[in-house]
Structure formats: structure tokens, C-alpha cells
Amino acid sequence: MNNLITLSRRLVAGLALASLATWAAAPAWAETFPSKxxxxxxxxxxxxxxxxxxxxxxxxxxxxxxxxxxxxxxxxxxxxxxxxxxxxxxxxxxxxxxxxxxxxxxxxxxxxxxxxxxxxxxxxxxxxxxLPNILVVNPKLPVKTVPELIAYAKANPGKLSYASSGNGASSHLAGVLFNGMAGTDLMHVPYKGTGPALNDLLAGQVGMTFTDILTAKPYAEAGRVRALGVATLKRSQALPQVPTIAEQGVKGYDVSxxxxxxxxxxxxxxxxxxxxxxxxxxxxxxxxxxxxxxxxxxxxxxxxxxxxxxxxxxxxxxxxxxxxxxxxxxx
The missing domain is CATH 3.40.190.150 (Bordetella uptake gene, domain 1)
Known part of the structure; x- marks a missing residue:
């Protein structure tokens, strides 16, 4: 009888150890995710x-x-x-x-x-x-369409500048791509952020910028900037009346x-x-x-x-x- 009790105790202890070993070996990611x-x-x-x-x-x-x-x-x-x-x-x-x-x-x-x-x-x-980018210009610039802008830029090489929110920003690279595809020579002026770049555009210190449509929309609707073209292949739902740059002759132009x-x-x-x-x-x-x-x-x-x-x-x-x-x- 004592031997049977001892065997039973050993069996229970063995099962407990086996269960503990199985739990310890479970991968760390087995818990409910996320748990923190x-x-x-x-x-x-x-x-x-x-x-x-x-x-x-x-x-x-x-x-x-x-x-x-x-x-x-x-x-x-x-x-x-x-x-x-x-x-x-x-x-x-x-x-x-x-x-x-x-x-x-x-x-x-x-x-x-x-x-x-x-x-x-x-x-x-x-x-x-x-988030689509959009090409906007100071209203005093004598252009109302992308083809007019390209013609103006080519007639005044190196004189038309565009602002960006900084070197390497999408607003900078949009101009790089535009120069390459449209054959223009727009001069890049980097700023420390979208705000300073937009302020100088509004003040006429620079002629244009490629900025996100959310930033540009209230200024375009108020007439403080002129929206020439959306920089994506299809029009934006935010400003559906503004044609794309691509549909105005710069085929394939797409920056967002x-x-x-x-x-x-x-x-x-x-x-x-x-x-x-x-x-x-x-x-x-x-x-x-x-x-x-x-x-x-x-x-x-x-x-x-x-x-x-x-x-x-x-x-x-x-x-x-x-x-x-x-x-x-x-x-």
C-alpha cells in the first residue's frame, strides 16, 4: 500500500514538472496580442x-x-x-x-x-x-496654367525660384522632377519648414512652391496663391476643379x-x-x-x-x- 502511495505521488509530481516545462518552453509571443x-x-x-x-x-x-x-x-x-x-x-x-x-x-x-x-x-x-502635392504661384506671377508657367520659365532662365520646406523634402524633389520633365531651370530655395516657405511665397520673395494640398487649399480659396496644377496623376478630391500637371502636358508627372x-x-x-x-x-x-x-x-x-x-x-x-x-x- 505504501509503495502504491509513493508511486502515485511520484506520478503527480512528474506530471506537474512536465506541465511546468511545457509552459516555460512556450514562445514569448504566445500571449494575447497586444497585451501592453x-x-x-x-x-x-x-x-x-x-x-x-x-x-x-x-x-x-x-x-x-x-x-x-x-x-x-x-x-x-x-x-x-x-x-x-x-x-x-x-x-x-x-x-x-x-x-x-x-x-x-x-x-x-x-x-x-x-x-x-x-x-x-x-x-x-x-x-x-x-497626400497630393500641388503647384501654387504668387498671384502676381503672370501665369495661369502650367504651360504658361513653363513658357515663362524658359523665357526667363534661372530667374524663377521655387520654395521648399527643406533639402530632400517632397516639395524640393517635386521641383527637381519638374525641371527634368518640363525642361525648365527653376531655382530651388530651401526653408526650414513649410510655414516659412509659404510666408515668403505670400510676400512675393519667391514665385512658386510645390506644397501639400491641405496646406495650400485655404490660401488658394482665398486668392492669396494661384493653384496651377495638382502633382498627381488624378485630380484631388480636396480641389477637384484644379487640373493635374500631367493633364496639362507634363505627362506622367506624379509627386505625392x-x-x-x-x-x-x-x-x-x-x-x-x-x-x-x-x-x-x-x-x-x-x-x-x-x-x-x-x-x-x-x-x-x-x-x-x-x-x-x-x-x-x-x-x-x-x-x-x-x-x-x-x-x-x-x-
């Missing part, structure tokens, strides 16, 4: 359109996931500082980036040294959409700021799927759709992770050609 706050990195300072869109998404995503989604601004070096931070983070789904054209496509060809690769350092989550959510490379497929589905639901919310449309966003029709991966690849190749032809490079 998610860090949503914006690689630019607070206050701009990227920051505003990220906060719109984060607020809705927090409710859906049942965990705080905390926006953290890590600006600098055209978005490279924030992108590098996310690329080096643990691939567990708790660090994400709301990336844009610069850090996810353009900067690879623009900067001499980059500590990450947009195509290989991240796991794509979702392609959110794009695209937005996508990425995680560090190596994110488990189940967490990638969970995050993709969550963001897709958020973007389908009527409240979020209206808020982003009010911010000028043109939503992506394809929210699969593969769509973002392909778009990053295509945009990187496009801007690599532009940089090579223009000889543009930053340290």
Missing part, C-alpha cells in the same frame, strides 16, 4: 499633417485593440532618425512607424549614408494612402507624399495579420475616413501588406532615377 501599449513612431516633429493623421489613427486603434497606442515624435534627418529607431526595435509588434515617402523610399537615394534599408529593414503592415505603417523586420506573420486587419478596420470607419479626407488624404484602395511593399519598391526605383539625373545628394 503600442508605440506609434512619427519620424517628424509634432504639428504637421503626418503627425495629425497618425494621431487620428492612434485614437481609433486604441479603442479597437483595447490597449493605448502612443504617438511618439522622433524627428530629424528627413525622417531617418525615427526610421532607424524603429528598424532597430524588437520585432514584437509593439513598435510601429507611420512612415512617409522620405524615410520609406526617397532617402535611400538622397542620403550618402543610411543605417537602414526601406525595402529590407521593415515588415510592411498597411498602405494608408497619399505617401503614408504607410511598418514594423521592424522579423515581425511574426500572425502579428502582422492582426495589425493589418486592425488598421484596415480603422481606415474603413466612416469617422476616420472623413477625418483623413478633411486632412487631404487620398485613401489607398489596396490595404494588403504586399501593396505597401510593392509601392515602396516602385517609389524607391523612381526616385533613384531622379536623384541620379539631378545629382542630388545629402550627407
Amino acid at each position: 501599449p503600442v508605440q506609434f513612431v512619427v519620424p517628424f516633429p509634432p504639428g504637421g499633417p503626418t503627425d495629425a493623421m497618425a494621431r487620428t489613427l492612434a485614437a481609433e486603434l486604441s479603442q479597437l485593440l483595447g490597449q493605448p497606442v502612443v504617438v511618439e515624435n522622433k524627428g530629424g534627418a528627413g525622417g531617418n532618425i525615427g526610421a532607424d529607431y524603429v528598424a532597430r526595435a524588437q520585432p514584437d509588434g509593439y513598435t510601429l512607424m507611420f512612415g512617409t515617402s522620405g524615410p520609406l523610399a526617397i532617402n535611400k537615394s538622397l542620403y550618402r549614408k543610411l543605417n537602414y534599408d526601406p525595402a529590407t529593414s521593415f515588415t510592411p503592415i498597411i498602405y494608408v494612402g497619399y 507624399v505617401f503614408f504607410g505603417v511598418v514594423a521592424p523586420k522579423g515581425l511574426p506573420a500572425d502579428r502582422q495579420a492582426t495589425l493589418n486587419q486592425a488598421f484596415a478596420r480603422v481606415l474603413a470607419s466612416p469617422r476616420v475616413k472623413q477625418a483623413l479626407a478633411d486632412q487631404g488624404l487620398e485613401a489607398s484602395p489596396d490595404t494588403r501588406p504586399a501593396a505597401l511593399a510593392q509601392f515602396i519598391q516602385d517609389e524607391s526605383a523612381k526616385w533613384a532615377k531622379v536623384m541620379k539625373a539631378a545629382g542630388a545628394m545629402l550627407d
Whole structure:
């Protein structure tokens, strides 16, 4: 009888140890995801359109996931500082980036040294959409269409300047691409941000700029700038009456700021799927759709992770050609 009791005790103890060993060997990601706050990195300072869109998404995503989604601004070096931070983070789904054209496509060809690769350092989550750029001029400039602007620029080589929000910004590269495709010689004047660039345009210190449509819209509607052409292949829902630059003779001209959510490379497929589905639901919310449309966003029709991966690849190749032809490079 005592031997039977001893055997039973040993059997129970063995099963308990086996159970404990199985639990200890379970992978760390087996717990419910997410089970703690998610860090949503914006690689630019607070206050701009990227920051505003990220906060719109984060607020809705927090409710859906049942965990705080905390926006953290890590600006600098055209978005490279924030992108590098996310690329080096643990691939567990708790660090994400709301990336844009610069850090996810353009900067690879623009900067001499980059500590990450947009195509290989991240796991794509979702392609959110794009914010069209628009070509606007000071009303005193004697042009009302893109063909008239091109003719004026060619008749006055080197005399017409365009403002940008800084070297390497989409507003800078839009002019680089325009010069190459239209055969003009517009002079680039970089500023430290969109605000100073726009102020000098309004004051007539520069003749034109390529800026995001959200920034330009109130000034165009008030007659303080003249909108000549939208810099995307199709017209913007924000200013549908303004023709595209492409339809005015510069065929194929397409410059916008695209937005996508990425995680560090190596994110488990189940967490990638969970995050993709969550963001897709958020973007389908009527409240979020209206808020982003009010911010000028043109939503992506394809929210699969593969769509973002392909778009990053295509945009990187496009801007690599532009940089090579223009000889543009930053340290």
C-alpha cells in the first residue's frame, strides 16, 4: 500500500514538472496580442499633417485593440532618425512607424549614408494612402496654367525660384522632377519648414512652391496663391476643379507624399495579420475616413501588406532615377 502511495505521488509530481516545462518552453509571443501599449513612431516633429493623421489613427486603434497606442515624435534627418529607431526595435509588434515617402523610399537615394534599408529593414503592415502635392504661384506671377508657367520659365532662365520646406523634402524633389520633365531651370530655395516657405511665397520673395494640398487649399480659396496644377496623376478630391500637371502636358508627372505603417523586420506573420486587419478596420470607419479626407488624404484602395511593399519598391526605383539625373545628394 505504501509503495502504491509513493508511486502515485511520484506520478503527480512528474506530471506537474512536465506541465511546468511545457509552459516555460512556450514562445514569448504566445500571449494575447497586444497585451501592453503600442508605440506609434512619427519620424517628424509634432504639428504637421503626418503627425495629425497618425494621431487620428492612434485614437481609433486604441479603442479597437483595447490597449493605448502612443504617438511618439522622433524627428530629424528627413525622417531617418525615427526610421532607424524603429528598424532597430524588437520585432514584437509593439513598435510601429507611420512612415512617409522620405524615410520609406526617397532617402535611400538622397542620403550618402543610411543605417537602414526601406525595402529590407521593415515588415510592411498597411498602405494608408497619399497626400497630393500641388503647384501654387504668387498671384502676381503672370501665369495661369502650367504651360504658361513653363513658357515663362524658359523665357526667363534661372530667374524663377521655387520654395521648399527643406533639402530632400517632397516639395524640393517635386521641383527637381519638374525641371527634368518640363525642361525648365527653376531655382530651388530651401526653408526650414513649410510655414516659412509659404510666408515668403505670400510676400512675393519667391514665385512658386510645390506644397501639400491641405496646406495650400485655404490660401488658394482665398486668392492669396494661384493653384496651377495638382502633382498627381488624378485630380484631388480636396480641389477637384484644379487640373493635374500631367493633364496639362507634363505627362506622367506624379509627386505625392505617401503614408504607410511598418514594423521592424522579423515581425511574426500572425502579428502582422492582426495589425493589418486592425488598421484596415480603422481606415474603413466612416469617422476616420472623413477625418483623413478633411486632412487631404487620398485613401489607398489596396490595404494588403504586399501593396505597401510593392509601392515602396516602385517609389524607391523612381526616385533613384531622379536623384541620379539631378545629382542630388545629402550627407
